[in-house]
Amino acid sequence: MQLLSLNDGFFLLRFSCREDFDMVWSRGVWFLLGKPFLLQKWHLKFKPKKEKFSSVPIWVKIHDLPLACWNSEGISRIASKIGVPVAADKLTEQKIRLTYAQISVLVDNLATYPKEIQVSLDGDVVSLKVQYEWRPYPCEHCKSLMHFSSSCPTKPKSYSNEQVNDTADL
Known part of the structure; x- marks a missing residue:
């Protein structure tokens, strides 16, 4: 088996035989360094995406x-x-x-x-x-388990003091 690194924390597992793939897929969730390693099946139009796990x-x-x-x-x-x-x-x-x-x-x-x-x-x-062994820390903004609070897509934007002062002068 080969482990190939992709973008955004995704990996591609390449198997040399069908039996290895079947064994890995049948086990469901795997743990690496105590963290869940969730598997998705590859297909021709596959684009890795982070699921919204609750x-x-x-x-x-x-x-x-x-x-x-x-x-x-x-x-x-x-x-x-x-x-x-x-x-x-x-x-x-x-x-x-x-x-x-x-x-x-x-x-x-x-x-x-x-x-x-x-x-x-x-x-x-x-x-x-x-x-x-490991525990998830839900996002402070949306409670998702799939990203950190600092990178939340729904996080309200904060403005710097300069931006606030510029708009106050208008």
């Missing part, structure tokens, strides 16, 4: 998880306090690494990112530490 998947680590919660229902219920659970990593699914559970969670542009989650277990309240 939600994105992120990886979350949940520490101090009681052993009684180490099942798909328990982990899913806890992760749903952050967003919509999508999948667990293999080590979490197979219960090989019990120091933390790592879950992919779909969060929207209004998500809060708690550092701790309180869980009631047989009448006792347990505090679970939450760690985010």
